[in-house]
Amino acid sequence: MTAHHTVSPRVVVIGGGYSGIYAANHLRLRSDLDITVVNPRPHFVERIRLHQFAAGTHPATVDYGSLLGSGIRLVVDTATRIDTDARRVELRSGDALDYDYLIYAVGSTGAAPASVPGAAKYAYSVAEFESAQRLRDALDALQPEVTPAPPVTVVGGGMTGVETAAELAEAGHRVTLVGGGQLVPNFSRSGRRSVVRSLHRLGVTVLESEVVTEVRPDAVVFADGAVRPSAVTVWAAGFGVPPLAAASGLRTDELGRLLTDETLTSIDDDRIVAAGDCAAPSGAPLRMCCATASQLGPQAADTVLSRLAGDVPARFHYAYGGFCISLGRRAGVLQLARRDDSAVNLYFGGRLGARIKETVCRGTVWGLRQAARRPGFAVAFKGGPRPDVADVPIDRRTGAPR
Template identity: 60%
Template sequence: MTQHTDVVVIGGGYAGVMTANRLTRRDGVTVTLINPRATFVERIRLHQLAAGTDDAVVEYREVLAEGVRLVVDTVTRINAPERTVTLGAGAPIGYDYLVYAVGSGSADLRVPGAAEFAYPITTLEEAQRLRPVLDAAPRTAAVTVVGAGPTGIEAAAELAERGRRVTLVCGGVLGPYLHARGRRSVAGRLARLGVTVLDGPGTRVTAVTRDAVELGDGRTVPSEVTVWTAGFGVPDLAVRSGLTTDALGRLLTDETLTSVDDERVVAAGDSAAPSDVPLRMSCQAAMPLGARAADTVLSRIDGERPSTLNQVFAGQCISLGRRAGIFQFAHRNDVALWFHIAGRPGAKLKELVCKGTVKHLADEAREPGSYGLHRVSGGDQRGQRLRAERDGAAATVGRTA
């Protein structure tokens, strides 16, 4: 007789959907996906939603396997000893295994005035809140984008291409991940779009008011609409549930993505901190982590030892409006190379990546187990890093003993 196993996946983003779809490959496994929204959010298109060039949502029927039960609700607490989750509206749900894939959102807006006057765009609701504000603002209104990571660069370029007067406040360097050559390419494209880029050590935002942004070097930047993209945070569900997390609140796991507290709890995506050395928050990491999490659960069901994490990166892809973009290539350990593809080819490659993420999920829904990017060989670079950190910690203890 086939043993029946109930698996609950919390979070319906890139990692959660990949996990849920992959788990349906096994007979006797019932998969419940709990998500606060009834549609899948293409998070990498939220800057387009804010600018009015895309709606950034996909119906779950297009990306979620038919065998997955979708519960539209919010998990308020995980009771690991009793193997149940408490919902905001519905009855508690029990599980045999739990996959924690709650993703990430905006960091706490602790800069004075930011929570009141700035508009984050890391969630669907935030981008939807900003959209009508921009629509109502005069075309000549000063728009300031705070933060010069991929989201900030993309938002600034998208808005400028739509005719907005945009200032990008970096708070440091433009595109910290980028190689110097790639950074020059991005700066050139932003300049052609008319974006004013303020970078350097004095550009950290110290306050936001209704009509301005104040910088650390004393400058005041006029801003009728302030878009906030500086930093990410994770939901505090794991902390509230008494599970061990890293300093940011990500669930602490081993290299199989299994919680250090409970082998019945597995994490994936931005909310996972394997070995307290988390991966870069991105859909590029989320989907392989989702596949790995599913494989870990299936291995445990079979009584087998799960495989460890083997994550490689290709680089970073950034849109620069609808007519240009950049693909910054990288070593497999996620360090940028000198080589990049820019301009219109970069835009086409970026769009291919955006469509490809949805296609990967849809393909896994139709043929569970077909995804294999989490098994691409990347050498033992992550293992070497972990061993080096452990050896360094041991040496420090030895010196202080």
């Protein structure tokens, strides 16, 4: 009598951030899967706290032991290439992982533009743990007790730049925030005013419409030619995406995000599903943020589970409730928004805003732990398909909506 051995379907998740961990835990709805998460670090990074880490107010890391459900294997390594023909992920160590399905959740990185001389060489970033560590070391080397304190410049008027400027100012640094246009442009007018008031209370010099055109080791240069001293310059004016997909021959958008259809499946390979910052469904990606990751992670896993079951995957659904920003440890702003991510004229600021923001930050880790304990658990808004693109099929030859 011949014994028959059933091979468990293998799913590799590239990326151990918010989206990747949600996806891996959600896959456990099916008990027979072989699930592997590949991540370059042995610990989970709370990316939404990296500005705190740089200022010395939070460690911004969590042990994976409490975040990954039983049976999920963590491989601490970096994926360097996806061999789509062989269905294999090549790793920097020289090892490789075979897969039946792959969830692409590599996230995003900081990106200093090549058009700004010196930005990549001299400016620091808070986009990743290692870059935030370098910034923290540079700040520790300053002497803020000296009068006047060494000047610190934060370039970028988005949420990352504003949070970083506020955190560093509250830690005692003399901070100038260069907005490059309008601060937090996705906020309502009243919400923006609240943000600016809090920055002023912390002593931040706000240059909302100024533009930095060059970064030097000890200064920044503005579009009008003015030169301001800067002992430490932080670049928080943009994000990029790791080049893994493009390097593997998969089609991406201009930023490097994997092009997918509305089921989050790669337009080149239906064995590859994307989630989080690195996904561009129908060429129209959602906002890069934790709220997006927590929704797309489980939905990417659902697409894989549907395909394994022989079912047609559902188009992804999404919704937002607002934008939450910290302004040091004692103030913050919750800007409410419509489901489509457009702001409404209602916000909560001050100490209440700070408490809400801290609750949100703690809630993200709590949600990941719940998902590790209970497969299928997800913290997400009840949303729907995108009305502008949900019914538009993708041309798999060109990658564009048909």
